[in-house]
Amino acid sequence: MSDTTPSPVHERGRLGALRLLLPFARPYRGLVALTFLGALLASLAQLAVPLVTRAVVDGPIARGDRAGLVPLLGLAFAFGVAEAALFFLRRWAMTKGSLQMERDLRDVLYQRLQRLPVSFHDHWASGQLLSRATTDVSTIRRFIGFGAVFLVVNLVTCSVVAVLLLLTYWPLGVAVLVTTLPLTVFGLRWEKDYNTESRLVQDEQGELTTDVEEAVQGIRVVKSLGRSELVFARYDRKALRLQALQLSKVRTLTKIWCLFEFHPQVTLAVILVGGSLAVGSGALTVGGLVGFVALFTVLLWPILSLGFLLAQAQEAASACDRIGELLAAPMTVTDAPGVEPRPVGTPARLRFEGVGFRFPGSADPVLRHVDLDVRPGETVALVGATGSGKTTLTSLVGRLYDVTSGRVTLDGHDVRDLPLAQLRTVVATAFEDATLFSMSVRENLTLGRPDAGEESVAEALRVAQAGFVHDLPWGLDTRIGEQGLSLSGGQRQRLALARAVLGRPSVLVLDDPLSALDVHTEALVERALREVLAETTALVVAHRASTVLLADRVALLQDGRITAVGRHSDLLAEVPAYRQLLSSDAELGPGGQQPVLSELGSR
Known part of the structure; x- marks a missing residue:
């Protein structure tokens, strides 16, 4: 049992x-x-x-x-x-x-x-x-x-x-x-x-x-x-x-x-x-x-x-x-008594202040004293080795988990002091493992923005390079089946990305959203995604070297701590751990098509 x-x-x-x-x-x-x-x-x-x-x-x-x-x-x-x-x-x-x-x-x-x-x-x-x-x-x-x-x-x-x-x-x-x-x-x-x-x-x-x-x-x-x-x-x-x-x-x-x-x-x-x-x-x-x-x-x-x-x-x-x-199971993530909506700008300022986190029943913390300031309209790439805590850190923004120490703020407001309904409206997340539901394409896209109009939907599809939906038997009204398994992995990931960018949220959290895309489609998505990232605050988990180039700054996460923050070129020149991490990624890129280290440094 x-x-x-x-x-x-x-x-x-x-x-x-x-x-x-x-x-x-x-x-x-x-x-x-x-x-x-x-x-x-x-x-x-x-x-x-x-x-x-x-x-x-x-x-x-x-x-x-x-x-x-x-x-x-x-x-x-x-x-x-x-x-x-x-x-x-x-x-x-x-x-x-x-x-x-x-x-x-x-x-x-x-x-x-x-x-x-x-x-x-x-x-x-x-x-x-x-x-x-x-x-x-x-x-x-x-x-x-x-x-x-x-x-x-x-x-x-x-x-x-x-x-x-x-x-x-x-x-x-x-x-x-x-x-x-x-x-x-x-x-x-x-x-x-x-x-x-x-x-x-x-x-x-x-x-x-x-x-x-x-x-x-x-x-x-x-x-x-x-x-x-x-x-x-x-x-x-x-x-x-x-x-x-x-x-x-x-x-x-x-x-x-x-x-x-x-x-x-x-x-x-x-x-x-x-x-x-x-x-x-x-x-x-x-x-x-x-x-x-x-x-x-x-x-x-x-x-x-x-x-x-x-x-x-x-x-x-x-x-x-x-x-x-x-x-009787405890509701550990819930609205505080008397909580009311607070003003949050678009884009918003995202700060991690002394953040620590450990899973219930675990003796070892996943995150320790994380400090990171993402300015309004800025895109920060979060890089680190597998198991360093990147996904866990992004989960704290929308309160999928609550910090065990420190705090996460939006425009100076602790996310725990915002109603969950408001927080999960101003923060949109696209996960690496794209999850779709047994409903139509349109219903999947507008899951977080049910009032989105046709123009907003079309724009989100363009950014995510998900125009393939128009070729489905009933277009946006096509039911895509349980878990979206009738689509390829790349198609599912593009729809999940379109769902996240729909409505231009105050904060956009992307957990390696391009991992299932081929090189050609990835380049098209990145080009369109730059337009969205220019108008929102974004935290992007990057497992691929090319994704780093979408960011204004890069934060290196090692063993649950932010050990370096700066521009990609500066970190590449000054931080050996960052250079080694990206070099390994370049060597392991699919089909040898990832940019080599010298090209990354020149961009």
Whole structure:
């Protein structure tokens, strides 16, 4: 099991489920009350039939009074009609209420996943999140719509019937109550085991979902490496483990059901033997015995269903615990209390002041005392070896992560003092790994600027040299499929760049946005990109030597620190580490087409 799965089974069980479900039930108090009222009255109407049966046997049948049967049979029919009407009312209210609560819970959970910080998603497997948002929410809905109602109603029915049995003939009533003792003891013990096993099954389903998602998303890599059998073997091991856990769960559930199935048969035998003796001694009438047996048969469904309902309650409790882990996850990146929009210029001044950062749970900092001033309208290239902290530093601008020391400011305002909605409007980012969504090209482009006009879209496409979109079957309205895999890597990267430059943000953060482009397209993009960079403040992560030439100044990042800042030519002449880094890049450029060191120095 993945260490990203927080899987200790919580003992709070139903109480935890109740605390989670109550807020979602409040808006539908009327439907919930109607559901319970309909189910309870239907059960009570069902209880009236055995009482009428006893009156029929001891009255008209015992006296041979056929005329006396008519009103009693009419009364039984009326109770039957009432039960059917109440059953319809309960089903309508229950279905409507549970589906609406499921929708609300799913919406809240999805919104929570969107608001949780990137650091949270770094440590959680996607399959675990998907299983909670789908399977667990559906489990809770089934419990709300059926299990919770009948668990309460059946317990009330059992209590009412127990009182009626004691009033009908108390010795037999006491005998029935005594037979429930082993049912309670063994039932509670096995229910605890079932709770543990349910949680293990749900967690393992999340692990299996993660494997399926990774295999589907990485199908090109799997096929190109010829590792289908390896991926399947990994999946099969987890599937077998899930099967074993489910079988263990079924064995426990079988014990519970067998116990609840066996109990009524034994109890009915006790009633028939004891009742017959009581009738023979005159302590109980024949009608009383018939009514007693009829009352007990009303208990058959509540008793038989208790095993299933308690198992469903345990599954719902585990689902609530798993969802509760997401709802209780700390929101570390959020708006400060009372935060209000601040004036930010276009372009804005970007400053890193003594910035330090370490990932949660990590002992070693990624960034240490970083100081960097990017003037309005200036472009600064951030260079450094792999793992030096370049991408992490750029992530702090838009608060994908929050600094652990120091601060990042825009026009003198700490980014933590700006509303996130404003901050992520004035700061646009294009990542090296371009992510597109299963929607149209236009929707992908305007994701951050939904109000962008046709001219702005056309200009962004021109800058990113993404005119290929007009050749797609439906142009900008073409759906590009999940992850944009119907496009090449370079096409995806150009669309992501167009999305970032659309609307000319106050600060533009580019994380090596040209890495997937061929040399010819890269030159065209760079030429058009210079126009955009001249009108905005930009921080550009440069892994390629040619990208450095877009910048006014260059900052060298080594081991989490800015060790040199200056013009490219100055650093090339004065900083050996910078010269060595760029020299290595020139040698490793694709196809040998990167500018050589002497050419870089002359530009």
